[in-house]
Amino acid sequence: MQHGTNMHLTTRGASMMEEDNEGSSLSDIFKEALCNREHGILHLNYKGLVQFPPQLTSQDDYAHIQVIYAKRNLITHLPYDIHRLTGLKILYLHSNNLSSLPKEMSLMKSLESLDLSQNLFTRFPDILCRCTGLKELYMTVNRLSSLPPEIGDLKQLTILNLMDNQLESIPSEIGLCSSLETLHLDRNKLTTLPRQLITLNNLKELSVTGNNLFVLPMRLGWLPNLQHLYVDSNPRLCTIPFTLHSKQIGVCRCGSAKPPGNRCIQIGGLHGVLPSEIQVYHDERTSIKLPSTLLELALNAVYHHKDILDVDSMPKSLADLIACPTAHCVAPSGCEKLIFTEAYVHFLQIPWIQQFTLGGNSNLSLTALCCSMKCLDMFKKHPVPT
Template structure:
């Protein structure tokens, strides 16, 4: 993190990224002295409510973050930034989004956790739009012009006021990752009963990880009259994330049920002294690791794999089979995962795998209909992207004939005609072939 003092002293000359959280109430004009090199500007965590009209002087600016500030309107000056592709204004007080505030090369827009009721038609006139984060607003509809955004791959509209999913949304040719939980349109689900585990029986140990929705600790579960067992405890933050509500994520984890490729839920925590919601879950063996890293600013909607990541055919196909099987299981329960990605998959050297992170999960009707089929086939496209990433990294053990079969399957999964994609039952059959 940089400081205002450094900026004013001129010691940041030549930098390409500026991260400045210093209680700012006004945009520091000294930032313009970095115009020849500055590409990423992060002003999150300040008290800003406006940006200068001449922001376009930052001619190389590609990424702008202004989350956790005091904006009530997306500044129109942003739209004049010719090179800007990513705009993030999460957790402000934004009520209005002017059409001219959207830069022409817009690829990634984050407006999570604001007060937006409507979006401008101009949003659908941004042909490079790929990721759209709108969870936690007051939207009752989406602009129909978005039907023209054929590159749109990820959209988060959870926790709004939508009463239906428009037909055009479900037929977007590139859409892979859709989260819409917490809207009136979502199919009501009778959550399955799960064990109630008193907080007093849990003894937290080291921190295992922390995400947007909560923190996970290793713990010991002391059960009356039984042996203690090691478990993982996830305590939910209860705050709005880019995917939606963490408490909705908890309900999806419970409703998902049991499957060999899911992390088993042991029960729901009760009697927490701060009334924090949480789950007790199976403790995963340390031999498991994340399949991929999160998308970067450059990759946008694609995971980042470690350099040199390679698989044998057996391992890659074990992963593919496991994920296709568990995704099919979730669809049978009326759940779309919404974030079927390599970075949400844990795997070991044998190709055993577990699908985690239900933060973007949504519920749909279990009865077959055009809508439920389309929702499921959108997720099939996400699987097709994953399958392609696995196939690219196979270094041995695959015959030309089998490679051809799998390439055909992968292409069928990602084809632009949503309803022409195979369901997961057929995908598993081909993978087992």
């Protein structure tokens, strides 16, 4: 994995990169770093280190170091005084034996990129949420089962890679990571994604292949900068939000298995799962106009007065729903009315679905949510926007 840096390397510094990789001794590496202070990169890969070199933090002589590569060692912990590396921007600790981090890491104000992939973390280190200068965080191939809500404090984070863990859910606070551009969650145990993902206006790439997803956030396709979406190998993902109709996505090996019976619904011969927020749904068999439920009316009213109401005093699930509704009506009339807990639903396959699925899977359909029978009838007649 390549980590970018804007640092200018001298000719001697560039040559040392090769020498370090070819087996330079630690004493030679540290001596070069002291003698040539423009050489701001330390290559400590494959050195058999059982601890982080204490000489780096026992004094301030190495405060100019900006990048440390220490891949494939046996490091079990980082020193409490690691914050003395005040110039450090990139710390690459791929393939070590780390399972925790010192609280002093929050003092590393220059740290922008941290790679802790293929270590022994079973919990996401809380201290990372206080490293608010982080722009890139890689923790692939660990044993993480959850993320703390404080993940939302990482406002400058642009890349978050958590592939090959054991994550069962993602907290809604991920929507507060406003700078996030790339989110990789492949090969975890996710069944859903938080709808708050739709607040990540800078998100360009989302990859969640190889999970247990049943449903995607209905407004995911409205993300203005989303260019790449990969949901391949989620066999129980049988429907894709209609808002994604114009996006290039990967959905090979989706729709090959039905979702569990208690969540699966069937409409017009197609089956799928609706967002858990949808408590009442109507479909093409509905023949009469039905009044909206009291909950739907109340949520809609509160939403339109949320600036003057104390929404935070409500139960968190309802407050979150008001802050981030389930969907907008997709009727071609441009209705776009908010949908919270009740929807008129249509599963459809249209001629370009084969190209859309990039795999020709006839079991995969699109899910359209409308706010009324009138909008649903209009959508069924003109499903493709002009």
